Amino acid sequence: MTAVQVRVAHGTPCWVSLMTHDVERAKAFYGPLLDWSFTPGPTELGAYVRASLHGARVAGIGLAPERPDLPAEWTTYFAVDSADSASARVRDCGGTVAVGPLENGRAGRLAIAADLSGAFFGLWEGRDHLGWEVVGEPGAPVWSELVTNDEPLAAAFYGSVFQRQVVHADPSAVARGEEDATLRVEGHRVAGLRQTTDLRDGPPRWRIYFAVGDAELTVRQCAALGGSVLVGPADTPYGRVARLADPEGGRFSVVELPVLGLSPA
Template identity: 40%
Template structure:
């Protein structure tokens, strides 16, 4: 388990949150699955829930505002030093801002954007809240990736706005590039099947994929397909009890355990 007290570097996925119709139901589901202790804020925060491990934030769970028909999904937030400047760069590069820049008390400033292929992601300019403060343990974010219906358009967009480099690991059966910042992998960009909308997704570490998948089913969620091994870990796509997809991943022989790993 690794603790972090500094802001995440520019362009790094540094936070994830979930907005759902039934916040209490989501808190119960993820608390049981990942061992999160979720602290709900007051009315001034919209009762936003801060999921914690060892007393430190790892993710957010909020309630969809009344009267708003917003699809429920895990949103990846990319760390920025100036959210206004990044928002302007997004529109110049062919994306759009879907939630304008706003102040979040003294915690930070945010916006929500959409890339040219329709994938939605957040921007977070840290104030008091720097983002995720725990990594390398079950229940923490392991990976973030954008699966795009227009890989050719998405790649130059993210390069222009965030300065990403790319490590191509494509094969005959899939198109995928690791996103690099200063040569360091921070996420992924892949080509989605034509029937799948462009989206960002979150992977969460678990100690045992099969055991966690069984727990997902017990809690009312669903399992999609069967676990498979990759050089990055043993993986399985699941959905929670409100139909929100995410990916479970556990260290395997190929990947080894991440530095600081603690179960």
């Protein structure tokens, strides 16, 4: 596997980061589960490490503020040409900018925002750090999907914030288990939006999928490492999927390769 840094197009997911109350515990879980190794990252915003898959950077893990009401959570970051301009559009569309925009050392400029339903996401204006260096390989991110109780409202919000097209799926495709809509960049599907009233996976949020070679094995490893199984494994139009949680409750999903049509690149 060759690590490649590529500046992805504005409006495209480019990075995922876990905020946790115990970085070492998270490393002990995700390292063996997804075959990650870790190196120090920027510390301007607190303790932070970058996870690598065979030398290619794929994700980050940072120390959350000491607030008992703040759960461990994964965040999807979207590449933007300007974190300041994108943050202004978030506010104009009725969303909230909770953090930033601010500098993250020489790596880039970021903001953390929430949409109208309260789902959090990140904005990343990369400089030295452009984002993940591999996707779609076992252990790497493969897809981000908004789970929301108001997909039409979310579609209008994200289409306006990123100034990109949102395409709604045919009802027959939704009935087969596909997303209700997809965010498109230059004609390519880059993220999904799914309408749901299923509360098993918590309130509206961006659900992150990591590719794995064997979903059943990953589920067993997750339990052995102190995590939990929320749903699955189950077959979907995109492969066999399980929804999991780490020992601190941080939620994520895995999808067994081969994955057809589920690429954020």
